[in-house]
Amino acid sequence: MTEEILANPFKSALQKGATQIGLWLAMADPYSAEICAGSGFDWLLLDGEHSPLDLRTMLAQLQSLAPYPTHAVVRPPTGDPVLIKQMLDIGAQSLLIPMVETPKQAEMLVRATRYPPRGFRGVGAGIARAARWGRLEHYLDRANDEVCLLLQVETRTGLENLEAIAAIEGVDGVFLGAADLSASLGHIGQPQHPEVVAAMEKAIRTILAHGKAPGLLATDEAVAAAYLKQGARFVAVGVDALLLVKATQDLARRFKGGPATGGASPY
Protein backbone atom coordinates (compact mmCIF):
# COMPACT_ATOMS: atom_id res chain seq x y z
CA MET A 1 0.00 0.00 0.00
CA THR A 2 2.76 2.47 0.95
CA GLU A 3 4.73 2.00 -2.29
CA GLU A 4 1.53 2.31 -4.31
CA ILE A 5 0.73 5.68 -2.74
CA LEU A 6 4.28 7.02 -3.05
CA ALA A 7 4.81 6.03 -6.70
CA ASN A 8 3.63 8.16 -9.65
CA PRO A 9 2.65 5.70 -12.41
CA PHE A 10 1.61 8.55 -14.72
CA LYS A 11 5.10 10.07 -14.57
CA SER A 12 6.67 6.64 -15.08
CA ALA A 13 4.47 6.01 -18.11
CA LEU A 14 5.47 9.32 -19.68
CA GLN A 15 9.15 8.61 -18.98
CA LYS A 16 8.76 5.29 -20.84
CA GLY A 17 7.19 7.10 -23.78
CA ALA A 18 3.78 5.55 -23.20
CA THR A 19 0.66 7.34 -24.41
CA GLN A 20 -1.73 8.49 -21.68
CA ILE A 21 -5.34 9.24 -22.64
CA GLY A 22 -7.18 11.64 -20.35
CA LEU A 23 -10.42 13.44 -19.64
CA TRP A 24 -10.78 17.09 -18.62
CA LEU A 25 -12.90 17.62 -15.48
CA ALA A 26 -14.52 21.06 -15.45
CA MET A 27 -17.56 20.20 -13.27
CA ALA A 28 -15.59 20.90 -10.08
CA ASP A 29 -17.48 18.15 -8.28
CA PRO A 30 -16.16 15.03 -6.49
CA TYR A 31 -19.34 13.05 -7.23
CA SER A 32 -19.14 13.47 -11.02
CA ALA A 33 -15.33 13.05 -10.81
CA GLU A 34 -15.85 9.61 -9.27
CA ILE A 35 -18.25 8.68 -12.06
CA CYS A 36 -15.53 9.61 -14.58
CA ALA A 37 -12.84 7.81 -12.56
CA GLY A 38 -14.43 4.48 -13.44
CA SER A 39 -14.56 5.23 -17.17
CA GLY A 40 -11.12 3.87 -18.06
CA PHE A 41 -9.06 7.02 -18.65
CA ASP A 42 -5.38 6.96 -17.73
CA TRP A 43 -5.58 10.44 -16.23
CA LEU A 44 -8.16 13.04 -15.23
CA LEU A 45 -7.42 16.77 -15.25
CA LEU A 46 -8.82 18.59 -12.21
CA ASP A 47 -9.17 22.08 -13.65
CA GLY A 48 -8.69 24.87 -11.15
CA GLU A 49 -8.12 27.50 -13.86
CA HIS A 50 -11.38 27.50 -15.82
CA SER A 51 -13.76 25.83 -13.37
CA PRO A 52 -14.96 26.84 -9.86
CA LEU A 53 -12.54 24.39 -8.23
CA ASP A 54 -11.08 25.46 -4.90
CA LEU A 55 -8.68 23.67 -2.58
CA ARG A 56 -11.45 21.92 -0.62
CA THR A 57 -13.21 20.61 -3.73
CA MET A 58 -9.84 19.66 -5.20
CA LEU A 59 -9.15 17.62 -2.06
CA ALA A 60 -12.55 15.97 -2.30
CA GLN A 61 -11.90 15.08 -5.94
CA LEU A 62 -8.49 13.58 -5.12
CA GLN A 63 -10.17 11.47 -2.45
CA SER A 64 -12.98 10.36 -4.78
CA LEU A 65 -10.47 9.32 -7.47
CA ALA A 66 -8.05 7.54 -5.12
CA PRO A 67 -9.69 4.06 -5.25
CA TYR A 68 -9.73 3.99 -9.07
CA PRO A 69 -7.06 3.04 -11.66
CA THR A 70 -6.69 6.58 -12.98
CA HIS A 71 -4.28 9.39 -12.18
CA ALA A 72 -5.24 12.89 -11.05
CA VAL A 73 -3.44 15.77 -12.74
CA VAL A 74 -4.20 19.02 -10.93
CA ARG A 75 -4.21 22.46 -12.57
CA PRO A 76 -3.99 25.52 -10.30
CA PRO A 77 -5.40 28.82 -11.64
CA THR A 78 -1.86 30.12 -11.91
CA GLY A 79 1.74 29.07 -11.22
CA ASP A 80 1.73 30.45 -7.69
CA PRO A 81 4.26 28.65 -5.43
CA VAL A 82 1.89 28.99 -2.44
CA LEU A 83 -0.96 27.32 -4.33
CA ILE A 84 1.46 24.66 -5.60
CA LYS A 85 2.60 23.92 -2.05
CA GLN A 86 -1.00 23.54 -0.91
CA MET A 87 -1.94 21.27 -3.82
CA LEU A 88 1.08 19.03 -3.27
CA ASP A 89 0.33 18.85 0.45
CA ILE A 90 -3.28 17.72 -0.13
CA GLY A 91 -1.81 14.86 -2.16
CA ALA A 92 -1.53 15.97 -5.79
CA GLN A 93 1.46 14.27 -7.43
CA SER A 94 1.08 15.68 -10.94
CA LEU A 95 0.56 19.37 -11.73
CA LEU A 96 -0.32 21.19 -14.94
CA ILE A 97 0.68 24.86 -14.70
CA PRO A 98 -0.93 27.31 -17.14
CA MET A 99 0.57 30.25 -19.00
CA VAL A 100 4.28 29.47 -18.79
CA GLU A 101 6.25 31.77 -21.10
CA THR A 102 9.90 31.93 -19.99
CA PRO A 103 12.69 29.60 -18.82
CA LYS A 104 13.00 31.70 -15.67
CA GLN A 105 9.35 31.04 -14.84
CA ALA A 106 9.78 27.35 -15.64
CA GLU A 107 12.85 27.01 -13.39
CA MET A 108 10.94 28.73 -10.55
CA LEU A 109 8.12 26.22 -10.99
CA VAL A 110 10.54 23.29 -10.86
CA ARG A 111 11.94 24.68 -7.60
CA ALA A 112 8.43 25.30 -6.21
CA THR A 113 7.62 21.59 -6.64
CA ARG A 114 10.81 20.26 -5.06
CA TYR A 115 12.09 20.20 -1.50
CA PRO A 116 15.50 21.69 -0.73
CA PRO A 117 18.21 21.58 -1.86
CA ARG A 118 16.74 21.26 -5.39
CA GLY A 119 13.88 23.58 -4.63
CA PHE A 120 12.08 25.63 -2.03
CA ARG A 121 8.87 23.65 -1.37
CA GLY A 122 7.93 24.10 2.26
CA VAL A 123 8.15 20.99 4.44
CA GLY A 124 4.78 20.26 6.02
CA ALA A 125 3.59 17.03 4.41
CA GLY A 126 4.05 15.22 7.72
CA ILE A 127 0.84 16.86 8.95
CA ALA A 128 -0.88 16.69 5.55
CA ARG A 129 -2.60 14.17 3.30
CA ALA A 130 0.41 13.95 0.96
CA ALA A 131 2.31 11.87 3.54
CA ARG A 132 -0.92 10.49 4.94
CA TRP A 133 -0.32 12.52 8.13
CA GLY A 134 3.03 10.91 8.78
CA ARG A 135 2.06 7.33 7.92
CA LEU A 136 4.19 7.43 4.73
CA GLU A 137 7.56 7.60 6.43
CA HIS A 138 9.52 7.80 3.16
CA TYR A 139 7.44 10.55 1.58
CA LEU A 140 10.07 13.28 2.01
CA ASP A 141 12.73 11.05 0.47
CA ARG A 142 10.61 10.21 -2.59
CA ALA A 143 8.56 13.36 -3.24
CA ASN A 144 11.07 15.21 -5.44
CA ASP A 145 11.45 12.23 -7.77
CA GLU A 146 7.75 11.30 -7.91
CA VAL A 147 6.30 14.75 -8.63
CA CYS A 148 5.29 15.22 -12.27
CA LEU A 149 5.52 18.81 -13.49
CA LEU A 150 3.73 19.67 -16.72
CA LEU A 151 3.96 23.23 -18.03
CA GLN A 152 1.54 24.90 -20.44
CA VAL A 153 3.01 26.74 -23.36
CA GLU A 154 0.10 28.59 -24.94
CA THR A 155 1.30 31.99 -26.18
CA ARG A 156 3.57 33.26 -28.95
CA THR A 157 6.18 34.18 -26.35
CA GLY A 158 5.98 30.71 -24.82
CA LEU A 159 6.54 29.16 -28.25
CA GLU A 160 9.55 31.40 -28.82
CA ASN A 161 11.02 30.08 -25.52
CA LEU A 162 9.87 26.47 -25.95
CA GLU A 163 13.36 24.99 -26.54
CA ALA A 164 14.73 26.57 -23.36
CA ILE A 165 11.64 25.61 -21.31
CA ALA A 166 11.62 21.99 -22.52
CA ALA A 167 15.35 21.65 -21.77
CA ILE A 168 14.98 22.41 -18.06
CA GLU A 169 15.62 19.44 -15.75
CA GLY A 170 12.56 18.77 -13.65
CA VAL A 171 10.08 19.67 -16.38
CA ASP A 172 8.42 16.36 -17.27
CA GLY A 173 6.17 17.52 -20.06
CA VAL A 174 4.85 20.51 -21.98
CA PHE A 175 1.13 20.94 -22.65
CA LEU A 176 0.15 22.98 -25.71
CA GLY A 177 -2.97 25.02 -25.00
CA ALA A 178 -4.66 25.30 -28.38
CA ALA A 179 -7.38 27.68 -27.21
CA ASP A 180 -5.03 30.28 -25.75
CA LEU A 181 -2.36 29.68 -28.37
CA SER A 182 -4.82 30.32 -31.20
CA ALA A 183 -5.85 33.56 -29.49
CA SER A 184 -2.22 34.59 -29.01
CA LEU A 185 -1.47 33.88 -32.68
CA GLY A 186 -4.42 36.05 -33.74
CA HIS A 187 -6.92 33.27 -34.46
CA ILE A 188 -9.12 33.29 -31.36
CA GLY A 189 -11.71 30.47 -31.37
CA GLN A 190 -9.87 28.69 -34.21
CA PRO A 191 -7.68 26.00 -32.60
CA GLN A 192 -7.65 24.19 -35.94
CA HIS A 193 -6.42 27.20 -37.90
CA PRO A 194 -3.56 26.02 -40.17
CA GLU A 195 -1.08 28.37 -38.44
CA VAL A 196 -2.06 26.98 -35.02
CA VAL A 197 -1.89 23.35 -36.14
CA ALA A 198 1.51 23.92 -37.75
CA ALA A 199 2.80 25.56 -34.57
CA MET A 200 1.45 22.70 -32.43
CA GLU A 201 3.00 20.03 -34.66
CA LYS A 202 6.40 21.80 -34.64
CA ALA A 203 6.17 22.20 -30.87
CA ILE A 204 5.45 18.49 -30.43
CA ARG A 205 8.63 17.68 -32.34
CA THR A 206 10.64 20.16 -30.26
CA ILE A 207 9.35 18.76 -26.96
CA LEU A 208 10.06 15.18 -28.01
CA ALA A 209 13.55 16.19 -29.16
CA HIS A 210 14.27 17.23 -25.56
CA GLY A 211 13.05 13.88 -24.23
CA LYS A 212 9.94 15.39 -22.69
CA ALA A 213 6.24 14.50 -23.11
CA PRO A 214 4.02 16.68 -25.31
CA GLY A 215 0.40 17.02 -24.22
CA LEU A 216 -2.81 18.75 -25.30
CA LEU A 217 -6.61 18.77 -25.18
CA ALA A 218 -8.54 17.94 -28.34
CA THR A 219 -12.27 17.24 -28.11
CA ASP A 220 -12.54 16.33 -31.81
CA GLU A 221 -11.58 12.66 -32.05
CA ALA A 222 -9.96 13.01 -35.48
CA VAL A 223 -7.89 15.96 -34.27
CA ALA A 224 -6.80 14.07 -31.15
CA ALA A 225 -5.85 11.04 -33.26
CA ALA A 226 -3.81 13.23 -35.60
CA TYR A 227 -1.83 14.81 -32.77
CA LEU A 228 -1.27 11.38 -31.19
CA LYS A 229 0.14 10.25 -34.53
CA GLN A 230 2.45 13.29 -34.43
CA GLY A 231 3.81 12.07 -31.08
CA ALA A 232 1.64 13.72 -28.44
CA ARG A 233 1.90 11.62 -25.27
CA PHE A 234 -0.67 12.90 -22.75
CA VAL A 235 -3.84 13.84 -24.59
CA ALA A 236 -7.19 14.74 -23.05
CA VAL A 237 -9.88 13.71 -25.53
CA GLY A 238 -12.96 15.18 -23.86
CA VAL A 239 -14.38 17.50 -21.22
CA ASP A 240 -16.97 16.22 -18.73
CA ALA A 241 -19.13 19.34 -18.97
CA LEU A 242 -19.15 19.29 -22.80
CA LEU A 243 -20.04 15.59 -22.84
CA LEU A 244 -22.98 16.31 -20.51
CA VAL A 245 -24.16 19.19 -22.71
CA LYS A 246 -24.03 17.06 -25.86
CA ALA A 247 -25.62 13.94 -24.35
CA THR A 248 -28.51 15.82 -22.73
CA GLN A 249 -29.20 18.06 -25.72
CA ASP A 250 -29.11 15.18 -28.18
CA LEU A 251 -31.42 13.05 -26.00
CA ALA A 252 -33.93 15.87 -25.61
CA ARG A 253 -33.87 16.61 -29.33
CA ARG A 254 -34.40 12.91 -30.22
CA PHE A 255 -37.75 13.09 -28.40
CA LYS A 256 -38.65 16.73 -28.93
CA GLY A 257 -37.23 17.23 -32.38
CA GLY A 258 -34.58 19.62 -33.65
CA PRO A 259 -31.04 19.10 -34.93
CA ALA A 260 -28.45 17.15 -32.96
CA THR A 261 -25.62 19.11 -31.33
CA GLY A 262 -22.98 19.87 -33.90
CA GLY A 263 -20.62 22.75 -34.49
CA ALA A 264 -16.86 23.01 -34.43
CA SER A 265 -14.93 21.59 -31.51
CA PRO A 266 -13.93 24.34 -29.06
CA TYR A 267 -10.48 22.73 -28.60
Ligand SMILES: O=C(O)C(=O)C[C@H](O)[C@@H](O)CO
Ligand atom coordinates in the same frame (compact mmCIF):
# COMPACT_ATOMS: atom_id res chain seq x y z
O1 LIG B 1 -5.55 27.00 -23.93
C1 LIG B 1 -5.96 25.83 -23.91
O2 LIG B 1 -6.37 25.19 -24.90
C2 LIG B 1 -5.97 25.14 -22.62
O3 LIG B 1 -5.40 25.61 -21.68
C3 LIG B 1 -6.76 23.88 -22.56
C4 LIG B 1 -8.23 24.19 -22.53
O4 LIG B 1 -8.52 25.35 -23.25
C5 LIG B 1 -8.70 24.43 -21.11
O5 LIG B 1 -8.04 25.58 -20.61
C6 LIG B 1 -10.20 24.66 -21.07
O6 LIG B 1 -10.48 25.94 -21.58
